[in-house]
Amino acid sequence: xxxxxxxxVKKIYNDSEVAxxxxxxxxLSFEQGEFAAIVGPSGSGKTTFLNMLGGLDNTTEGEIVIxxxxxxxxxxxxxxxxxxxxxxxxxxxYNLIPxxxxxxxxxxxxxxxxxxxxERDKRAKELLSAVGLGERINNRPNKLxxxxxxxxxxxxxxxxKPKFILADEPTANLDSKSTENLLDIMExxxxxxxxTFIFSTHDSRVVNKARRVITVEDGKVISDVRx
Amino acid sequence: xxxxxxxxxxxxxxxxxxxxTVMSIFFGVLLSIVxxxxxxxxxxxxxxxxxxxxxxxxxxxxxxxxxxxxxxxTIFESDGLIDSVLSIDHVTAAVPRLKNFALISSGEKxxxxxxxxxxxAKENNLTGLKKWVKEGSYLENGDRGILIxxxxxxxxxxxxxxxxxxxxxxxxxxxxxxxxPVRGILDFPTPELNSLGVYMDIETARQFFYxxxxxxxxxxxxxxxxxxxxxERKLEEMFDSRYNYLSWQELSPELVQFIxxxxxxxxxxxxxxxxxxGFGILGTIMxxxxxxxxxxGVMVAVGMQKIRLxxxxxxxxxxxxxxxxxxxxxxxxxxxxxxxxxxxxITGEYGEAYAQFGMEPVIYFKMAFSVFYxxxxxxxxxxxxxxxYPYRVVRKLNTIEAIRG
Numbered sequence: 001x002x003x004x005x006x007x008x009v010k011k012i013y014n015d016s017e018v019a020x021x022x023x024x025x026x027x028l029s030f031e032q033g034e035f036a037a038i039v040g041p042s043g044s045g046k047t048t049f050l051n052m053l054g055g056l057d058n059t060t061e062g063e064i065v066i067x068x069x070x071x072x073x074x075x076x077x078x079x080x081x082x083x084x085x086x087x088x089x090x091x092x093x094y095n096l097i098p099x100x101x102x103x104x105x106x107x108x109x110x111x112x113x114x115x116x117x118x119e120r121d122k123r124a125k126e127l128l129s130a131v132g133l134g135e136r137i138n139n140r141p142n143k144l145x146x147x148x149x150x151x152x153x154x155x156x157x158x159x160x161k162p163k164f165i166l167a168d169e170p171t172a173n174l175d176s177k178s179t180e181n182l183l184d185i186m187e188x189x190x191x192x193x194x195x196t197f198i199f200s201t202h203d204s205r206v207v208n209k210a211r212r213v214i215t216v217e218d219g220k221v222i223s224d225v226r227x
Numbered sequence: 228x229x230x231x232x233x234x235x236x237x238x239x240x241x242x243x244x245x246x247x248t249v250m251s252i253f254f255g256v257l258l259s260i261v262x263x264x265x266x267x268x269x270x271x272x273x274x275x276x277x278x279x280x281x282x283x284x285x286x287x288x289x290x291x292x293x294x295x296x297x298x299x300x301t302i303f304e305s306d307g308l309i310d311s312v313l314s315i316d317h318v319t320a321a322v323p324r325l326k327n328f329a330l331i332s333s334g335e336k337x338x339x340x341x342x343x344x345x346x347x348a349k350e351n352n353l354t355g356l357k358k359w360v361k362e363g364s365y366l367e368n369g370d371r372g373i374l375i376x377x378x379x380x381x382x383x384x385x386x387x388x389x390x391x392x393x394x395x396x397x398x399x400x401x402x403x404x405x406x407x408p409v410r411g412i413l414d415f416p417t418p419e420l421n422s423l424g425v426y427m428d429i430e431t432a433r434q435f436f437y438x439x440x441x442x443x444x445x446x447x448x449x450x451x452x453x454x455x456x457x458x459e460r461k462l463e464e465m466f467d468s469r470y471n472y473l474s475w476q477e478l479s480p481e482l483v484q485f486i487x488x489x490x491x492x493x494x495x496x497x498x499x500x501x502x503x504x505g506f507g508i509l510g511t512i513m514x515x516x517x518x519x520x521x522x523x524g525v526m527v528a529v530g531m532q533k534i535r536l537x538x539x540x541x542x543x544x545x546x547x548x549x550x551x552x553x554x555x556x557x558x559x560x561x562x563x564x565x566x567x568x569x570x571x572x573i574t575g576e577y578g579e580a581y582a583q584f585g586m587e588p589v590i591y592f593k594m595a596f597s598v599f600y601x602x603x604x605x606x607x608x609x610x611x612x613x614x615x616y617p618y619r620v621v622r623k624l625n626t627i628e629a630i631r632g
Contacts, residue, residue, distance in 0.1 A: 051627055054528075056627055057627055077533075081530065083530045084529070084530025091630060093632070099240035100240065109530060111233075
């Protein structure tokens with residue numbers, strides 16, 4: 001059964017004189033445990049699509065149903081709460097909270113979920129160990145390398161036990177060793193814990209690891225290949 | 228409570244940012260308190276100059292004397308009256324005076340002036356009269372001589388050792404006239420006092436006016452002009468309506484008018500000061516919000532409710548305000564105490580200009596709790612008003628744009 005159903009989703013920007021169809025009618029569905037990459041040239045609409053999938057941006061038309069909930073109808077605090085309980089995010093620029101340590105960054109979402117201090121502490125340590133940062137839990141982001149920061153971001157995304165994780169070009173700022181390391185961790189989590197990962201990427205190393213590759217161009221899906 | 232805790236922790240997660248914001252508010256509080264203290268200090272010194280040169284903070288008179296300044300409207304210096312006044316809290320001096328208008332003559336020159344009987348030692352304690360003696364000597368108790376104000380002496384062409392003739396109306400219709408040697412010439416800082424008249428020992432005046440044990444007023448000095456209403460209430464409790472009690476405001480209405488008009492222009496100055504402080508704080512808060520835009524975007528993206536984030540940021544702003552105001556309080560207390568004890572002298576041309584207008588060339592400060600809490604409250608109110616800004620920024624935050632930076 002699909003955990004995500006995308007039905008004829010469109011995103012049209014009317015800011016300029018000519019309307020821009022960033023996403024122009026995408027139909028897709030994702031199953032639990034997928035390791036999928038959305039690829040396409042710059043400006044093809046993959047980040048906009050990912051933002052809509054994560055409830056960060058509204059759809060102009062169509063609907064996105066996640067685990068039976070039509071996210072397109074959710075607004076304001078309900079939408080934020082839905083994100084909190086169901087979706088994990090990994091951003092291109094890591095986007096860790098600079099004043100928090102690695103452990104505090106991971107704990108932060110659980111604190112928002114109202115988890116107890118003991119539970120937060122235990123899970124944050126487990127997750128950081130799982131991404132190979134068990135020794136760096138008290139370091140702030142500025143004391144970590146790009147690859148380490150992105151691993152903290154993965155641990156943070158996993159912390160709320162989301163239904164799936166959206167990763168927007170997660171390897172774009174990483175060197176090859178860090179990229180390989182990060183992809184291994186995510187692949188392991190996907191295979192061993194059945195966690196769903198959906199990437200937007202330009203990176204061929206991500207595409208090679210992905211078991212499903214969706215190619216987007218001019219806001220439309222032009223191919224959807226399962227390996 | 229949870230949000231408050233989160234806000235408190237956030238403050239110390241970026242100590243440098245918190246310190247910069249706290250310092251900007253702290254300097255606002257400090258500046259505001261110093262200005263407020265200086266204004267109150269200057270008013271206090273002006274009032275002191277007037278009350279300590281002549282009037283006193285309160286005068287106790289016969290109920291009819293204010294309306295009809297006649298020597299028949301005097302009060303009797305009964306045993307213990309002045310001691311009773313001195314027993315009131317915050318009263319530091321109470322001196323008797325007997326005065327009436329007189330024709331003052333020397334040779335062929337005559338002027339109308341005031342003949343003021345004083346208790347030389349007590350009067351000197353209250354008004355420091357002795358320090359204005361520029362020529363000759365001060366009066367002794369029971370002295371038969373007089374002190375004459377500078378402008379009057381000049382007009383009468385009277386010098387030390389000359390004899391002055393006084394003719395006046397005495398108690399119950401007596402017609403006193405007598406000769407008095409000039410002991411000293413008084414040079415006051417104000418022209419009014421320099422033309423006022425002559426000073427003599429109160430017992431000499433009583434003999435002259437045929438008014439034994441009589442006084443036209445008791446001049447009372449308080450340790451702080453703000454205590455005057457309380458002292459007046461106490462006097463009324465003690466003596467009912469036997470006497471009339473005039474405060475320095477009633478005795479020197481022109482000074483009250485000057486202070487009121489100065490306060491009016493002071494309001495504009497203070498408004499400018501608070502605007503400068505307000506924009507200083509707002510600038511720091513705006514920088515803080517700009518710096519944290521991405522961080523806030525991420526928080527909302529991963530699931531923090533905007534209302535909760537707004538509350539946390541609001542708490543952060545207010546907490547910084549509380550810390551800064553408390554710090555301003557703590558630092559300004561010893562600073563103002565020092566400045567109160569060591570007023571700043573005005574030197575050079577400015578100082579001379581002050582002296583010419585009969586003002587002491589010194590900037591005084593006042594150590595009063597009202598100065599501290601009023602300024603602190605105003606700055607805190609400014610912070611509360613400013614704290615709406617971060618609240619609004621969060622409410623209007625576009626998550627995607629914020630994450631992109």
